[in-house]
Amino acid sequence: MxxxxxxxxxxxxxxxxxxxxxxxxxxxxxxxxxxxxxxxxxxxxxxxxxxxxxxxxxxxxxxxxxxxxxxxxxxxxxxxxxxxxxxxxxxxxxxxxxxxxxxxxxxxxxxxxxxxxxxxxxxxxxxxxxxxxxxxxxxxxxxxxxxxxxxxxxxxxxxxxxxxxxxxxxxxxxxxEPGHHDRIFAEISHLPHVVAYALVHAVGTADVEGENVLSYTAGGFRDFTRIASSDPVMWRDIALMNRTALLASIDGFSASLAELRQRIDRSDPAGLAEFFTIAKQFRDGIL
The missing domain is CATH 3.40.50.720 (NAD(P)-binding Rossmann-like Domain)
Known part of the structure; x- marks a missing residue:
């Protein structure tokens, strides 16, 4: 070249x-x-x-x-x-x-x-x-x-x-266009990072009869939360600079998590299978 x-x-x-x-x-x-x-x-x-x-x-x-x-x-x-x-x-x-x-x-x-x-x-x-x-x-x-x-x-x-x-x-x-970029990446990059940080924070501070819960983690948890090892200062800045789009993404995720919680709470096997199947199809489509 x-x-x-x-x-x-x-x-x-x-x-x-x-x-x-x-x-x-x-x-x-x-x-x-x-x-x-x-x-x-x-x-x-x-x-x-x-x-x-x-x-x-x-x-x-x-x-x-x-x-x-x-x-x-x-x-x-x-x-x-x-x-x-x-x-x-x-x-x-x-x-x-x-x-x-x-x-x-x-x-x-x-x-x-x-x-x-x-x-x-x-x-x-x-x-x-x-x-x-x-x-x-x-x-x-x-x-x-x-x-x-x-x-x-x-x-x-x-x-x-x-x-x-x-x-x-x-x-x-x-x-x-810059704004279009920020809305897309709030969903596919910024949201996954804050979710990973939130999950590790929640599990790390969980009180389960005095146990260190994180000491029992294996491949699935570690693979899912790998990005929570990223630079905290960098992700602090990203969260603040893309605040509006990221908050909208967090709200959408919270609604999806609330729906999942409701299906578990009402012991809805068909609803859970549907929820997980749709998510699996989205994930498989990436690959």
Whole structure:
């Protein structure tokens, strides 16, 4: 694959940012990569692992010559980071992000772009429960979706460049309006995470005759709740930034759980079989 950009700046060289850098390097679609991170030890690890070619003392210096700046920090922090770097962006620079909430981020960041620069909202649908530069790997995005969320004001050329970069990283790229994105991901990503956290919290605090209930967990519980090992700060930010859509999703889940409870309470075997069968069919349809 031929080079797409000569210089990339990655702000937040963790699982997503580090894997993006690794994937582009492996594909040969980027020249030099500069890493920017508030965690100095993480940044030095990224350098020692060859994820980045150099590290910047601060964000302002790190973005000066970049053609693309990829911001991979907790979603609540993205606008503040873009505000910090905006005065130092070179002409024609593209800024993009990897946050899983888009409406608020895109609105704020588009407004911060200096003339001649563009912001392109993005969300790679990939990840693990691990974090930091040491968790990054080049194949993370292979066969996964990356959603770009351009608006009517987004520069078409900038959007095309980001699409080409994500495709070179192995992702399948699609586009949608930011609000539509947030409603979808409240249902299929944000709700499952808060449910997993809530389940572990409920079981962990359950008082069953003084027993440590979690010590009896096996494969099913652990598989179901794996995502509750994700970064609590990241999920705090996501829950707050996508509050309206997530609350609607929680209400829908609560109604479904209440219906299930009623069928159990009235000892309704046919109703339970119907409920579980419908859910199984939905699940099997995913596979």
């Amino acid at each position: 031929s080079m797409i950009i000569e210089r990339l700046a990655v702000i937040g060289v963790g699982l997503i940012g580090g894997s993006f850098a690794r994937a582009l390097r492996e594909a040969g679609t980027v020249g030099a990569i500069v890493g920017i991170d508030t965690d100095r030890s993480n940044l030095e690890q990224a350098l020692s692992l060859g994820i980045v070619d150099e590290i910047a003392p601060d964000a302002a210096q790190g973005v000066r010559d970049a053609q693309v700046v990829f911001v991979s920090v907790p979603v609540c922090a993205i606008p503040a980071v873009v505000r910090e770097i905006a005065p130092f962006l070179p002409a024609g620079c593209i800024v993009s992000d990897g946050g899983s909430v888009k409406t608020a981020v895109v609105q704020e960041c588009e407004a911060l772009m200096p003339p001649g620069c563009a912001f392109v909202g993005g969300h790679p649908i990939a990840g693990t429960e691990h974090s930091g530069a040491g968790a990054a790997f080049a194949s993370l995005f292979n066969g996964k979706r990356c959603i770009l969320t351009p608006t009517r004001d987004t520069d078409a050329g900038a959007c095309d460049t980001m699409a080409r970069l994500w495709r070179s990283a192995g992702a399948n790229v699609c586009s949608m």
